[in-house]
Amino acid sequence: MKDVKAYAAQAADKPLAPFHIDRREPVSDDVEIKILYCGVCHSDIHTARNEWGGTIYPTVPGHEIVGTVTRVGDQVSRFKVGDTVGVGCFVDSCGHCKSCEDDQEQYCENGHTQTYNSYSQDKKTITQGGYASHIVVKESFVLSVSDRLPLEKVAPLLCAGITTYSPLKHWNIKKGDKLAVLGLGGLGHMAVKLASSMGAEVTVLSRSKSKEKDAVELGAHHFELTTDKDNMARMANSFDFIIDTVSAQHDYNEYLALLHNNGIMILLGVPPTPSEVQAVHLIFGRRSLVGSLVGGIKETQEMLDYCAEHGITSDVEMISIDQINEAYERTLNGDVHYRFVIDMATLN
Numbered sequence: 001m002k003d004v005k006a007y008a009a010q011a012a013d014k015p016l017a018p019f020h021i022d023r024r025e026p027v028s029d030d031v032e033i034k035i036l037y038c039g040v041c042h043s044d045i046h047t048a049r050n051e052w053g054g055t056i057y058p059t060v061p062g063h064e065i066v067g068t069v070t071r072v073g074d075q076v077s078r079f080k081v082g083d084t085v086g087v088g089c090f091v092d093s094c095g096h097c098k099s100c101e102d103d104q105e106q107y108c109e110n111g112h113t114q115t116y117n118s119y120s121q122d123k124k125t126i127t128q129g130g131y132a133s134h135i136v137v138k139e140s141f142v143l144s145v146s147d148r149l150p151l152e153k154v155a156p157l158l159c160a161g162i163t164t165y166s167p168l169k170h171w172n173i174k175k176g177d178k179l180a181v182l183g184l185g186g187l188g189h190m191a192v193k194l195a196s197s198m199g200a201e202v203t204v205l206s207r208s209k210s211k212e213k214d215a216v217e218l219g220a221h222h223f224e225l226t227t228d229k230d231n232m233a234r235m236a237n238s239f240d241f242i243i244d245t246v247s248a249q250h251d252y253n254e255y256l257a258l259l260h261n262n263g264i265m266i267l268l269g270v271p272p273t274p275s276e277v278q279a280v281h282l283i284f285g286r287r288s289l290v291g292s293l294v295g296g297i298k299e300t301q302e303m304l305d306y307c308a309e310h311g312i313t314s315d316v317e318m319i320s321i322d323q324i325n326e327a328y329e330r331t332l333n334g335d336v337h338y339r340f341v342i343d344m345a346t347l348n
């Protein structure tokens with residue numbers, strides 16, 4: 001066991017604070033990673049504050065991890081000491097169900113192991129995430145990261161990047177599709193970059209007028225304010241797709257009405273409280289309301305390679321670990337441009 005420095009939430013109503021965790025000694029198929037950067041996802045906040053229920057304290061959040069390999073087990077063949085690697089939202093799965101066999105480990109039918117606040121496959125330990133100096137992960141859940149791109153800007157690709165890339169690929173977003181991105185935060189800004197790189201005509205739907213200039217610089221073709229009722233009425237039946245990244249409860253019906261016939265609204269945001277959907281908004285226009293969870297390991301590697309090839313990274317604001325609580329507050333206030341990333345060297 002290795003004693004590792006970390007930052008943990010001790011209770012839903014307490015700020016994150018310095019903490020020590022044990023990491024297992026790498027076994028034969030394990031990779032030990034010194035964490036360089038870790039992105040701050042809104043899921044970290046939902047979990048640290050127990051907004052979804054089921055948080056097991058103390059919990060160390062963080063699932064947008066980039067680092068350097070420091071040790072490998074004797075069976076590891078894809079990585080060696082010194083390699084630059086990434087770890088995303090999950091670190092294990094059963095490996096034999098239909099989903100795992102289809103490279104969709106995120107939908108593992110026996111329950112995948114998330115990077116934090118999750119039981120290991122043998123149910124004996126609870127995972128702790130990337131707000132830490134080191135992590136030990138099974139080789140098959142470790143990603144190769146190109147060091148051609150600035151690594152702090154690559155870290156958010158491990159969640160925000162794959163979570164938006166996967167539905168864009170699944171629903172075959174292509175040139176000419178009219179696609180709206182609802183909410184311009186961590187996921188939203190990656191959705192804009194990726195969808196526009198695939199040729200879609202992208203509209204940002206935001207409650208924040210102050211983000212208009214950024215939206216265009218990120219690659220959006222249009223920006224529309226969702227707080228203006230006339231504007232919303234004008235946009236009825238406009239889009240083929242809406243990617244919904246909003247983290248708090250909102251009225252899905254208002255946005256379904258913006259879809260054209262056969263339009264698809266893809267839920268990525270996970271508000272802690274449910275919302276009612278009226279059947280008429282789906283029946284008229286034969287619209288669909290669907291969801292998507294991150295992406296499998298194979299697809300995550302494909303996304304990282306796509307981003308390296310197209311020079312796509314996240315827009316980040318670097319913080320030191322002792323600024324994490326302030327970063328959470330700013331994220332909750334929509335004041336993030338567009339992902340906070342922790343420089344893990346500041347843990348020492």
Ligand code: NAP
Nearest residue numbers: 042043183184185186187206207246247248269270293294
């Ligand atoms: P984020 O950076 O905080 O962005 C969320 C954006 O939603 C905000 O910037 C804001 O955009 C909008 N928003 C927030 N509160 C709102 C409200 N009350 N009403 C209307 N709009 C609001 O969060 P994130 O890291 O992108 O994560 C977004 C959500 O996705 C979270 O719920 C997270 O847990 C979830 N998530 C899901 C997956 C998945 O696999 N499906 C993966 C990762 C994260 P504007 O200011 O532009 O309106």
Ligand code: ZN
Nearest residue numbers: 041043159160
């Ligand atoms: Zn995330």
